Amino acid sequence: MEIKPIATYRGPFGSKFGIPRQSSLANTEGRIVFLKEYSVKEALRGLEGFDHIWLIWEFNANKEAKGEWQPTVRPPRLGGNTAMGVFATRSPYRPNPLGLSCVELTAIENGELVVKGADLMDGTPIFDIKPYLPYADSFPEAKAGFAQEAPETKLKVVVPSDIAIGPEVKGILSLDPRPAYQDAPGKVYGMLYAGRDIKFKVEGDTLTVLSAEKA
Numbered sequence: 001m002e003i004k005p006i007a008t009y010r011g012p013f014g015s016k017f018g019i020p021r022q023s024s025l026a027n028t029e030g031r032i033v034f035l036k037e038y039s040v041k042e043a044l045r046g047l048e049g050f051d052h053i054w055l056i057w058e059f060n061a062n063k064e065a066k067g068e069w070q071p072t073v074r075p076p077r078l079g080g081n082t083a084m085g086v087f088a089t090r091s092p093y094r095p096n097p098l099g100l101s102c103v104e105l106t107a108i109e110n111g112e113l114v115v116k117g118a119d120l121m122d123g124t125p126i127f128d129i130k131p132y133l134p135y136a137d138s139f140p141e142a143k144a145g146f147a148q149e150a151p152e153t154k155l156k157v158v159v160p161s162d163i164a165i166g167p168e169v170k171g172i173l174s175l176d177p178r179p180a181y182q183d184a185p186g187k188v189y190g191m192l193y194a195g196r197d198i199k200f201k202v203e204g205d206t207l208t209v210l211s212a213e214k215a
Contacts, residue, residue: 005125006038009057013121014192014215016061018177021076022090023101024117025151026172032113032126039111047113052132053105055118058125059097069095077147080180088145099124102132151175155207163212169193173200173207 011030013019020026032055034040047053072083073091086094099120107114113129154176159165177191183202191198192215199210 003127005035005058005127007032007034007126007129009033009055009118009120009122009124009126011118011120011122012194014195016121017189018172018191018193018198019121020119020172020175021151023103023119025119025175027116027168028118028172029106029114029116030118030120030122032115032129034111041111044108044111044113047105047131048108050105050131052102053113053115054130054132054137055099055101055103055115055120055126056128056130057099057101057120058127059092059094059099060123060125061121062092062097069093074181075146076180077151078180084146098127102137155202155205158206158208160209163209165198165209165212169198173198173209176202176207178202 009030010033012028069086070093071086073086073089073093074080074083075089075091078084090099092099101119103115103118105113106116155174157170157173159170172193173191178189185203186201188199188201188210191200195215196212197215198212200207201210202208
């Protein structure tokens with residue numbers, strides 16, 4: 001089977017670093033922009049009646065795999081030190097680099113879909129879109145293995161008065177975007193968001209924003 005993109009995601013994240021590890025963890029807004037071939041009004045008929053949609057997309061920023069696929073990965077949720085089967089995780093490193101995200105559909109404007117909560121990088125190829133059906137897609141009492149509960153806010157975010165960032169950025173930073181295995185006090189990290197390079201460091205449970213310059 002050959003699949004090809006039908007659309008491109010346009011959003012604030014300019015790199016993989018900093019993107020929430022699951023959809024809906026950050027209240028970020030983006031757009032689904034259809035390729036010319038699929039930018040057909042009739043293809044969206046009825047979609048305005050849904051609050052959420054599923055996106056099937058590509059982990060296009062993955063480094064090219066060397067050798068065979070790996071059957072185990074180390075989930076950030078477990079500190080990056082415990083190996084689990086790849087099919088028991090949502091790791092981006094899979095036999096086929098396909099992602100699945102449920103996002104809020106807030107509007108349809110000029111043939112584009114306005115969405116919130118996407119865990120995608122700007123420029124991500126979208127392969128398919130399907131409506132979210134609560135009666136079929138929601139199982140609140142289902143077991144979720146090692147990820148039963150939503151991740152808690154990990155860090156207190158300190159922003160100097162001369163640096164202006166929005167609450168959505170503070171929310172993303174509070175989840176600790178660093179690799180799970182990395183804890184280097186004083187190390188300066190950078191996250192590309194909405195055209196700005198946001199620099200920060202973490203010491204203990206406090207994240208301090210150092211700058212937010214135009215990228």
